[in-house]
Amino acid sequence: MPLSERIENAVDRALALSQGEQAPERLSGALVYATTPGGARIRPTILLSVAKACGDDKPVLSDAAASALELMHCASLVHDDLPCFDDADVRRGKPSVHRAYSEPLAVLTGDSLIVLAFETLARTAEVDCTRATKMILSLTRRTGMPNGICAGQGWESEPKIDLGAYHRSKTAALFVAATEMGAISAGHDPEPWYDLGALIGEAFQVADDLRDALMDASSLGKPAGQDDLHGRPNAVSEWGVKGAFERLSDILAGAIASIPSCPGEAALAEIVRMKAQSIMPKVPAGNRV
Amino acid sequence: MPLSERIENAVDRALALSQGEQAPERLSGALVYATTPGGARIRPTILLSVAKACGDDKPVLSDAAASALELMHCASLVHDDLPCFDDADVRRGKPSVHRAYSEPLAVLTGDSLIVLAFETLARTAEVDCTRATKMILSLTRRTGMPNGICAGQGWESEPKIDLGAYHRSKTAALFVAATEMGAISAGHDPEPWYDLGALIGEAFQVADDLRDALMDASSLGKPAGQDDLHGRPNAVSEWGVKGAFERLSDILAGAIASIPSCPGEAALAEIVRMKAQSIMPKVPAGNRV
Numbered sequence: 001m002p003l004s005e006r007i008e009n010a011v012d013r014a015l016a017l018s019q020g021e022q023a024p025e026r027l028s029g030a031l032v033y034a035t036t037p038g039g040a041r042i043r044p045t046i047l048l049s050v051a052k053a054c055g056d057d058k059p060v061l062s063d064a065a066a067s068a069l070e071l072m073h074c075a076s077l078v079h080d081d082l083p084c085f086d087d088a089d090v091r092r093g094k095p096s097v098h099r100a101y102s103e104p105l106a107v108l109t110g111d112s113l114i115v116l117a118f119e120t121l122a123r124t125a126e127v128d129c130t131r132a133t134k135m136i137l138s139l140t141r142r143t144g145m146p147n148g149i150c151a152g153q154g155w156e157s158e159p160k161i162d163l164g165a166y167h168r169s170k171t172a173a174l175f176v177a178a179t180e181m182g183a184i185s186a187g188h189d190p191e192p193w194y195d196l197g198a199l200i201g202e203a204f205q206v207a208d209d210l211r212d213a214l215m216d217a218s219s220l221g222k223p224a225g226q227d228d229l230h231g232r233p234n235a236v237s238e239w240g241v242k243g244a245f246e247r248l249s250d251i252l253a254g255a256i257a258s259i260p261s262c263p264g265e266a267a268l269a270e271i272v273r274m275k276a277q278s279i280m281p282k283v284p285a286g287n288r289v
Numbered sequence: 290m291p292l293s294e295r296i297e298n299a300v301d302r303a304l305a306l307s308q309g310e311q312a313p314e315r316l317s318g319a320l321v322y323a324t325t326p327g328g329a330r331i332r333p334t335i336l337l338s339v340a341k342a343c344g345d346d347k348p349v350l351s352d353a354a355a356s357a358l359e360l361m362h363c364a365s366l367v368h369d370d371l372p373c374f375d376d377a378d379v380r381r382g383k384p385s386v387h388r389a390y391s392e393p394l395a396v397l398t399g400d401s402l403i404v405l406a407f408e409t410l411a412r413t414a415e416v417d418c419t420r421a422t423k424m425i426l427s428l429t430r431r432t433g434m435p436n437g438i439c440a441g442q443g444w445e446s447e448p449k450i451d452l453g454a455y456h457r458s459k460t461a462a463l464f465v466a467a468t469e470m471g472a473i474s475a476g477h478d479p480e481p482w483y484d485l486g487a488l489i490g491e492a493f494q495v496a497d498d499l500r501d502a503l504m505d506a507s508s509l510g511k512p513a514g515q516d517d518l519h520g521r522p523n524a525v526s527e528w529g530v531k532g533a534f535e536r537l538s539d540i541l542a543g544a545i546a547s548i549p550s551c552p553g554e555a556a557l558a559e560i561v562r563m564k565a566q567s568i569m570p571k572v573p574a575g576n577r578v
Contacts, residue, residue, distance in 0.1 A: 021456045027443030031434060052490030079400065084392035103373035105446050107396065108439050111368065111403065115433030118407045122429060125422035132422055133414035140411060144404030145320060146312030154316030157394050165311045259432050 007044045012069035013049035013215050018112060022184045030101045031110045031116075035074045039092050042275065044070045046200065049271045050193060051184025053264030058131070064076065064124045068117040069177055075113035076149050076174075078106050080176035085153070086226060095202060101282075114143070134184045149173050156232065163233055171208070172201025192260040196272075199255035201278065206248045209235040210281040237245045252276040295348075297332045299356035300324060303409045307401060319390045319398045320405075322442045324363045328381050331564065333359045334468045335489060338560045339471025339482060342553030347420070351474035353413045354424050357406040358466055362427065364402035365438050365463075367395050374442070375515060403432070431466035438462050445521065452522055460497070461490025481549040487562075488544035492565065495537045498524040499570040539566040 018031050045065035051062035081088040081096040084104060088096050098106035102117050118136060125132040142148045152170025176197035180190035212227050213236040229232040235244040255276075256269050308318050333355035340351035370377040370385040372392065377385050387395035407425060414421040431437045439458025444450050465486035469479035501516050502525040516523040524533040544565075545558050 016436040022451065023435030023440055024443035024447050024454075027434060027447050037363030040546050046458050075400075079396055084396065084398065102446060107368055107371065107373065107441050108446075109571060111399065111438040112434045113362075114400065114403050115437065115439065117427050118425060119429035121432060122422050122425040125426075129418040129422055130414070133418055135423065136407060136411040137414075140404050140408035142406060145307040145316060145401045148404065150401040151316065152405065153314055154313035154394070154401075157315050157397075158313050158352075162311065165313075172455070197349065284541065 001242070003045050003048045004041065006048060006063055007041050007066050007070065008036075008038070010044075010063040011038065011070055014064075014067040014116060015072060017119060017123075018116050026101060027105055027112065028106055030097055030105045031112055033100060034078050034097050034109050034113065035071060037092075038070065038074075040278070041070060042204075042279075044072055045176055045271075046175065046197075047182040047185075048277070049268055050179050050196075051186045053181050053259075053268040054186035054188040054252050055263055056186050058128060058185065058187075061124050061131055062182065064120050065185045068120045068135075068139060069174065069181060071113045071117040071120070072143055072177075073174055075110040075117070076153075078113070080153065085156075086228075087159070089160055097237045123124040131184055131187065134190070135181045138180040138184060138190060139177055140232040142180070146171065151197075161202065161233060166233070167202065167205050171200040172198045173207040176203065179182075179219055188262070194262075196255055196257040199251055199258055199279040200275075202271065203248055203255060204279060206235040206251065207279045208282055210241065210244050210248070210267035212236075213241065214281055214283060237269040248280070291540055292334050292337045293330065294353055295337060296330050296359065297325075297327070299333075300327065300359055301351040301404060303353075303356040303360060306408060306412075307405050313383060315390060316394055316401065317546050319394045320401055320505040321369050322389060323386050323398050323402065324360060325456055326381075327363075330359060331568075332362055332463055333491075334560075335464065335486075335558075335564070336467040336471040336474075338557055339468050339485075342473045342548075342551045342557040343472050343475035343477040344552055345475050347415050347476075348423070349494055350413050350420055351471065353409050354470040354474045357424075358463065358470060358535070359427060360402045360409070361432055361438075361466075362405040362463055364406070365432075365442075367402070368399040369442065375519070377515075396406065400510055416418045420473055420476065423479070424470045426471040427473060427479060428466055430464040431469070436462065445519075450522060455522070456491065456494050457487065459493040461487045464490035464493065477551070484547040485544055485549075488540055489561065489564075492537055492540040492544060493568060495524040495533055495540065495568055496568045499530065499533050499537070501525075502530065503570055503572060509525065537569070 003113050015035060016033055019028050021036040047069055048067050056062055070278055077091060078097045080086055081091055081099055089099050090096060097109050119131055121136045123237050142263045149169060152166060176194055179193040179197035183193045237249055254274050259265055259268055304321055304324060308317050336355045336358055337351055345351055366380060367386045369375055370380055371387055378388050379385060386398050410421055410425045434440050436458050438458060441455060444455040465483055468482040468486035472479045472482045491506050528536055548554055548557055
């Protein structure tokens with residue numbers, strides 16, 4: 001089964017846990033709206049690719065991990081879009097959750113998706129309790145405080161930003177969760193997989209900054225120029241467009257070089273190379289790099 | 290060690306996990322602010338009381354469960370106080386988190402505390418993996434969708450409220466988590482403990498509705514008359530003050546009668562009786578019941 005199909009099936013199964021006859025209908029709808037149809041599903045794709053490279057001996061675990069990670073990512077998008085943060089009207093080409101439903105339902109959608117992510121992982125304990133709790137611990141570390149995506153978003157409320165910590169936690173953390181949980185799901189030690197996640201995350205951040213600076217809202221599927229608008233530190237303001245492109249290539253080369261020795265090492269390198277190609281921003285006509 | 294001391298120590302240990310040199314300082318501070326000093330810590334007190342009644346053979350587990358439950362409760366208070374919900378200026382006698390810090394930091398404080406609750410539980414897997422994951426599953430069910438406190442809050446966005454489902458999920462759910470997790474932490478089956486949690490939760494909801502209707506803000510430590518103001522269904526509008534008091538007594542008697550047969554049954558009944566006394570609202574001078 002192609003990875004994309006495994007991911008959609010796993011997300012659907014996880015979402016089904018959140019639905020029920022006695023549940024409030026609008027919030028139920030908002031959970032589905034916030035998670036389907038998905039974006040590129042790049043984090044769970046990396047997770048499953050790492051799991052496959054490690055043998056993927058218990059696909060029930062890697063599927064659950066993939067959906068949990070994607071739910072957590074969607075939760076972060078819903079909360080980041082709230083009026084008190086980005087105040088984004090559009091996400092993935094349709095109205096953001098607080099625009100389509102309401103602000104209270106957007107807060108609750110994020111909260112519910114966070115909880116659902118952990119429920120999805122905890123349910124795999126009957127297959128392998130040790131791996132289940134290790135995956136839960138990885139996800140908590142990469143999402144909460146002091147080093148997860150909550151911390152990353154928290155840096156934007158500081159008078160003085162630690163840029164390294166900001167980027168590591170804001171964007172790289174969930175990619176680290178992807179490589180760590182992929183390894184754990186297949187019974188491998190997560191530690192050697194940290195660098196791959198961190199480097200892919202860094203590449204993603206730079207690519208995102210470039211897109212934010214170079215593209216317009218209709219191509220992005222969300223408002224453009226947000227970094228400048230909110231005065232947020234970003235790769236383009238730091239190194240310029242050309243410098244950011246060079247940096248992106250270097251990071252991706254480092255990511256491929258960092259892949260630990262494992263049964264599916266070569267295939268995984270090929271996947272990272274392809275994903276790298278797909279995140280490389282296109283320079284719009286008229287813009288010179 | 291008195292239960293109150295165990296709870297404060299456990300909350301402090303859990304909070305310590307969220308702090309770090311590389312963490313954003315204001316969000317770190319907001320997590321501590323939102324959780325200490327505590328309120329009555331009634332949910333973790335019930336949890337530890339049930340654990341003791343069941344033998345409490347692994348206090349590391351019951352302590353972690355107590356702190357996780359309290360963190361989750363605090364997270365719900367921080368999010369419920371947000372401008373898009375209750376817009377509460379005051380909580381536990383001091384400015385609410387979004388007033389003291391900011392709205393973005395209040396959203397992130399809630400998110401971080403939810404994640405921290407699961408981290409705290411997952412860390413006990415090295416002591417007892419099966420119990421750890423069962424506790425995580427109980428907490429996810431009682432907090433997320435379709436039946437947890439997120440669902441409860443979600444009902445307030447529905448055009449037509451299912452009153453039974455609303456009360457069960459909005460208030461009773463975390464008391465059910467208290468009795469279930471207390472039992473699980475001591476290696477007991479959680480199922481027979483459902484009723485005790487549900488009934489204590491129901492009593493709490495009625496007592497809270499009575500306090501909201503009868504008391505002023507300075508005695509409550511938070512704004513009074515919120516139910517009427519927001520047109521929320523409540524016990525006083527349904528049964529009147531006298532009827533609500535009668536209902537409260539009946540529910541508490543039922544709660545005590547529901548306690549499953551266990552080593553510490555009599556002692557637990559006494560604790561529930563005392564807690565019942567402490568939640569019984571005082572009728573202010575001049576109000577007739």
